[in-house]
Amino acid sequence: MVSFILHGIEEGLLFAILALGVYISFRVLDFPDLSVDGSYPLGAAVAAIMIFKGLNPFLVLPLSILAGALAGLLTGVLHTRLKITPLLAGILTMICLYSINLRIMGRPNISLSPYLGHKTVISILKEINLPLEDRYFIPLIFLLVVIALKLLVDLFLHTELGLAIRSTGDNEQMSRANSVNTDTTKIIGLSLSNGMVALSGALFAQYQGFADISMGIGMIIAGLASVIIGGALIRGRTVGMITFEVIIGAIAYRLAIAAALKWGYNFGFKPTDLKLLTGLLVILILSFLILKTKMELKPLRIIKR
């Protein structure tokens, strides 16, 4: 049981990086960016092929981030310059990336194995001899990385540029009237978001020991699920609280999925039902939230008048 939970937390923490990226596009910019389904495997593909070719597994991470950021840049340019709607711009990038990812990997999947001499970030961490057991050490490192990333995102969103990105997502008319180039802020936000998503993909590929062309399917919904679950659990009001709740949401989501996989058999579920379950979970939470606000509105009105 302990290892089951630790495992879920490990995966949840890697997932949290993706969720932070989705938070930037979805909530900060108010841009439902489906390119995530392509940029997540893109990060994984770049990491896998580079490690396969013998590059240091830490050095591949910035390359993955850069690749993801370029994908976000494409979506942003499609939307701002060619005036394509956010959804379609994201889908276009996603579908282009499918072929690009296949090109990068040269085949549908690459597996990284210590038996073949491939080093990953995780295998290197495990080589360090510590009094702490690996099963505690690895999630601890992941936690520190995620916290560092969260603080960086928080800090960025409070800079002059970050604030302009936030106001763009809130009120475009007001932003332009205050001399914010909303095209640029959208492009920067999307690049940042997809860079983080690709980093998550790169780490996940190293963690599970393989990259697969289909590993991105439904990732946007999974990311969204994390953001929504976190929001329902904590309902933070400041940027720092919201990024925190996103991380908690990602871990909760991953644990829920792990539990569904482990005990779902008893209820007749198969692993192939996973995407369906994720979809249903998001629908359930969204309808729950609507029901809740409806119930809350009524007494509020009585108080006000």
Next chain:
Amino acid sequence: MLKINHLSKVFFKGSANENVALQEINLYVPRSDFVTIVGSNGAGKTTLLNVISGVFPPEEGKIEIDGQDVIKLPEYKRAPSIGRVFQDPLEGTAASLTIEENLAIASLKNKKRRLRLAITRKKRKEFRRKLKTLGLGLEDRLREKVSLLSGGQRQALTILMATLAEPELLLLDEHTASLDPKTAQKIIHLTKEIVARNSLTTLMVTHNMEEALKFGNRTIMMHEGRIILDISGKERAKMSVNDLLDKFSEVKKEKLVEDKMLLI
């Protein structure tokens, strides 16, 4: 200060819904003039302000602000020299950001936005000082979200934001229309104060004829995309609301006659 020549704007050009919003507008506004603009719905008042601020491009014409031809500049590049307050209080502020964050965005209007903290202790002090001049107690609520403010408070904040970076030109688009009479009075008073303090060149669209004659030093009446009346000085001082209304129906009648003549 503001020079407009032969400005025309047509919406849905070439379609069945073609709508001539501005025709051949010529307007010169010297520095520190306060111009009130009146006219019926669809007269082109808001369109005029939107074309000046670059929300959409005109079909024809020239706009100069402070000697600079701005016609090719996108909205965000014109923004440093233009302060705007909209009819809807929700339009001028970002609801999910705090009061001080909104002010920080406005304070960077004429500067490059960099990777440094948007709100410093020095800035916060400055914001508090400026908010105090509004007399609404907002200086003690710097870190509250703007969504918690009332329409009047939001509009007051928008006026402050619009004038924070010292624009050349202030455009007010019926900025009191959606407020209750008492709040509207307050906002109008505040507007006058801020405009006078910074001796801003101002265009104010209003539905209120009395207000139009009472404030500023010049009044323009628009009808069907044209400026049909432009009064200032003694002529304006003598004019009453009824005179203004008479003038309006006079021009409308003349127009009707012209149209009839065209048909015959």
